[in-house]
Amino acid sequence: MTDIMVEVSGLTRRFDVSSPWLNRLLQREPRRILTAVDDVSFSIARGSTYALVGESGSGKSTIAKLVLGLLKPTAGQVLVDGSDLSATATAASDALRRRVQMIFQDPYASLNPRWRVGDIISEPIEVFGLEPDAGARARRVAELLDQVGLAASDATKFPHQFSGGQRQRIGIARALASRPEFIVCDEPTSALDVSVQAQVLNLMRDLQSELGLTYLFISHDLSVVRYMADQVGVLYLGRLVETATRDALFEAPCHPYTRMLLDAAPRIDGFGREHQTDGGEIPDPINPPSGCHYHPRCALATERCRVEVPAVSNLEGRQVVCHEATQILSGSVDL
Amino acid sequence: MSIPNASSASATGVQPVSRPSSSHDEPLLAVEDLVVEIPTRRGLLRPVDGVSFELNAGEILGVVGESGAGKSITGAAIIGLLERPARIASGSVRLAGKRIDNLTGDDLRRVRGGEIGTVFQDPSTSLNPLQRIGDQLAETARQHLDISRAESRDRALLALQEVGIPAAAERLDAYPHEFSGGMRQRVVIALALIGEPVLVIADEPTTALDVSVQAQVLTLLKRLCLERGTGVMMITHDMGVIAETTDRVAVMYAGRVAEIGPTPSVLVNAAHPYTRGLMASTPNPASDVAEGLVQIPGAMPGLLSIPAGCAFHPRCDRAVPDCKQKRPPRETINDSDVWCWVASQPQQARHD
Numbered sequence: 001m002t003d004i005m006v007e008v009s010g011l012t013r014r015f016d017v018s019s020p021w022l023n024r025l026l027q028r029e030p031r032r033i034l035t036a037v038d039d040v041s042f043s044i045a046r047g048s049t050y051a052l053v054g055e056s057g058s059g060k061s062t063i064a065k066l067v068l069g070l071l072k073p074t075a076g077q078v079l080v081d082g083s084d085l086s087a088t089a090t091a092a093s094d095a096l097r098r099r100v101q102m103i104f105q106d107p108y109a110s111l112n113p114r115w116r117v118g119d120i121i122s123e124p125i126e127v128f129g130l131e132p133d134a135g136a137r138a139r140r141v142a143e144l145l146d147q148v149g150l151a152a153s154d155a156t157k158f159p160h161q162f163s164g165g166q167r168q169r170i171g172i173a174r175a176l177a178s179r180p181e182f183i184v185c186d187e188p189t190s191a192l193d194v195s196v197q198a199q200v201l202n203l204m205r206d207l208q209s210e211l212g213l214t215y216l217f218i219s220h221d222l223s224v225v226r227y228m229a230d231q232v233g234v235l236y237l238g239r240l241v242e243t244a245t246r247d248a249l250f251e252a253p254c255h256p257y258t259r260m261l262l263d264a265a266p267r268i269d270g271f272g273r274e275h276q277t278d279g280g281e282i283p284d285p286i287n288p289p290s291g292c293h294y295h296p297r298c299a300l301a302t303e304r305c306r307v308e309v310p311a312v313s314n315l316e317g318r319q320v321v322c323h324e325a326t327q328i329l330s331g332s333v334d335l
Numbered sequence: 336m337s338i339p340n341a342s343s344a345s346a347t348g349v350q351p352v353s354r355p356s357s358s359h360d361e362p363l364l365a366v367e368d369l370v371v372e373i374p375t376r377r378g379l380l381r382p383v384d385g386v387s388f389e390l391n392a393g394e395i396l397g398v399v400g401e402s403g404a405g406k407s408i409t410g411a412a413i414i415g416l417l418e419r420p421a422r423i424a425s426g427s428v429r430l431a432g433k434r435i436d437n438l439t440g441d442d443l444r445r446v447r448g449g450e451i452g453t454v455f456q457d458p459s460t461s462l463n464p465l466q467r468i469g470d471q472l473a474e475t476a477r478q479h480l481d482i483s484r485a486e487s488r489d490r491a492l493l494a495l496q497e498v499g500i501p502a503a504a505e506r507l508d509a510y511p512h513e514f515s516g517g518m519r520q521r522v523v524i525a526l527a528l529i530g531e532p533v534l535v536i537a538d539e540p541t542t543a544l545d546v547s548v549q550a551q552v553l554t555l556l557k558r559l560c561l562e563r564g565t566g567v568m569m570i571t572h573d574m575g576v577i578a579e580t581t582d583r584v585a586v587m588y589a590g591r592v593a594e595i596g597p598t599p600s601v602l603v604n605a606a607h608p609y610t611r612g613l614m615a616s617t618p619n620p621a622s623d624v625a626e627g628l629v630q631i632p633g634a635m636p637g638l639l640s641i642p643a644g645c646a647f648h649p650r651c652d653r654a655v656p657d658c659k660q661k662r663p664p665r666e667t668i669n670d671s672d673v674w675c676w677v678a679s680q681p682q683q684a685r686h687d
Contacts, residue, residue: 055545163634164402193401193572193635198616198628205627220545223575223618227628250620264550266575268617271599273579275550281517282545 005046005214010076013037036062038238049215051225054235101180105187107167111159118155124177144173165196182214237293244318362389363566369426380638384590393564397581405590449479452527456539458519462511469507479530494525517548538570589646596671606668606678
């Protein structure tokens with residue numbers, strides 16, 4: 001039995017995106033409900049990285065917010081080390097919050113431009129009452145800056161004095177300040193250039209092995225996911241369509257959507273490669289296709305896929321949500 | 336999905352309009368020693384500093400670099416879209432042998448949109464939200480080709496069909512907001528090609544799109560330009576896009592070209608240390624995950640603090656004293672042109 005850090009079960013979140021009631025009344029519009037996250041379940045082992053990958057509108061960032069307790073789920077729950085973050089504030093959930101932190105996508109928007117770096121990093125230490133003494137806090141800030149590859153003297157500077165990669169390091173130092181065990185990383189490197197992305201990804205991996213961190217790593221970039229993840233979940237229109245270990249997913253993807261996604265990603269060794277694209281795009285999430293959401297784009301789709309939502313099948317240590325999964329894995333159908 | 340073939344042009348009775356074509360010994364686009372300057376209160380900035388390259392008809396040239404490398408400004412300078420106070424300080428841009436960097440007024444308008452089409456990153460800002468897309472296409476066609484109003488409408492329909500918009504005839508009367516992101520970028524491509532350009536400048540054409548849509552749009556752009564013999568300057572930061580779509584690639588750093596050559600040889604046997612670093616730091620589907628990514632220390636310098644000599648020397652692990660003082664000259668190594676003092680010297684193993 002592996003040691004589970006985070007348990008997400010049956011997580012669902014709907015948003016009401018209807019027009020104001022008078023417009024609905026006058027224009028005889030029905031309510032419009034967007035299901036951003038639809039019955040998503042997964043668990044993350046302590047000290048490992050679970051990656052969620054998907055295109056825009058797949059619900060990745062909504063799941064991040066639900067896991068952090070920034071949004072309340074419509075149904076289902078998130079347990080971090082056995083307790084529920086979205087429960088009403090108690091002493092226990094405050095203690096839990098210290099152990100859960102986040103790294104944001106945009107290092108330009110996530111740091112207060114009027115605060116000195118030292119104040120940004122020491123705020124969580126102060127809020128959680130970890131170091132009551134100001135001198136000790138300053139020492140801790142210096143230690144954190146050193147840990148993320150910046151100089152202790154940078155504490156007196158302002159965010160605008162740093163490049164994008166350095167700002168993301170500041171964001172990481174702030175996330176580490178409360179000595180968390182679990183960090184949600186929402187597209188932490190997609191705003192960065194590749195040479196800087198490599199620095200940040202390496203840093204995150206080093207910190208993980210050094211501090212035993214657990215990551216929920218959210219990205220649209222499969223090559224980055226392959227580099228970071230132990231387990232990967234592929235999202236399509238709010239549903240998990242395939243969950244597998246990194247090696248299983250990248251060596252033998254099973255779900256037709258996963259296969260399409262892997263094929264479509266440009267490869268730096270793919271000289272003159274021609275793509276077999278399905279020609280489709282992500283459908284309107286307010287009126288998603290019936291049955292399996294992917295069926296209008298899927299080469300293998302049958303009448304059953306149009307009508308019936310596929311159940312999760314457990315195949316060779318992976319979970320696939322596809323009617324044809326068994327046939328695909330046995331190689332009896334060609335994509 | 337079925338995409339109508341370009342040869343359906345004759346089926347709808349539209350005759351291709353003849354365009355001046357470049358002679359064979361002349362490259363389609365020749366940029367020579369281009370310098371773009373921006374005077375500011377804090378000093379003179381040079382976002383493009385001595386850039387030279389050539390692009391032949393029917394060729395896709397990639398221009399790759401990280402943010403601040405000057406790739407978009409190079410593209411903007413070629414089509415005369417520099418915003419003041421930025422200006423071309425020296426150098427020349429020739430399209431089929433003809434200077435285009437000093438054009439103004441009607442002459443510039445004929446080139447821009449007519450002989451050179453453009454595709455920008457964000458499809459929602461390249462289309463007029465208040466005008467039906469059929470009208471936008473027809474207007475552009477009338478502007479650049481000598482055709483009647485009715486004919487321009489046929490052209491617009493044909494252009495939409497060619498970029499694979501389903502039910503194109505009905506979609507002519509749709510507004511940009513009625514299209515999805517991928518479809519909108521297809522419309523932008525139709526708009527770029529409708530003036531029958533000899534060159535298309537595509538600035539990060541798929542960066543705002545999801546990967547599955549990106550693959551479709553790149554395939555489309557590649558096919559259409561190949562069929563017409565249109566040259567493409569593809570500006571992107573994505574090495575994967577460069578590998579899969581371009582014939583030759585120019586790697587830019589701090590406003591200068593570091594290396595230019597055939598794409599496979601530049602990407603696999605990079606001569607310039609920056610190109611090598613860039614390739615090694617890109618997560619590669621074939622690499623061993625257990626090993627860390629190779630990282631280049633530091634970051635691209637700001638325009639106010641570009642180092643003397645070779646701009647890359649503070650981040651370069653092979654820098655020699657010359658690199659700190661003198662700009663490296665152009666050198667031909669294998670099939671590539673490389674601007675580096677040490678590229679031609681045998682590389683010493685780093686761990687002995």
